[in-house]
Amino acid sequence: DVDPESNTKTLVARGLYRMDPDAPNGRQTFQLHANGWHFAPGHVPRLELLGRDAPYARASNGTFSIEVSDLEL
Numbered sequence: 805d806v807d808p809e810s811n812t813k814t815l816v817a818r819g820l821y822r823m824d825p826d827a828p829n830g831r832q833t834f835q836l837h838a839n840g841w842h843f844a845p846g847h848v849p850r851l852e853l854l855g856r857d858a859p860y861a862r863a864s865n866g867t868f869s870i871e872v873s874d875l876e877l
Contacts, residue, residue: 805841806848813850816841820861849877 805814817836824830843849855868 805843806850807844808846808848816849818857818860820857822864851875851877 805816806812807814817839819834819836821832821834823832853870853872856863
């Protein structure tokens with residue numbers, strides 16, 4: 805949640821996903837943990853896709869790259 809007036813950011817949810825190795829270039833669906841967060845008027849949701857998130861999770865054994873298109877949020 806980004807407040808554009810103050811540029812403050814609030815982490816709303818996080819999750820871990822390993823891509824399907826049989827469909828690395830296919831459609832991927834990410835579901836955030838439901839928590840009833842309300843975005844105030846004017847606030848903007850921001851999606852970050854990271855290759856690692858230590859110490860929250862162990863880094864992948866493989867390489868990481870991503871290209872996003874036709875994003876629906």
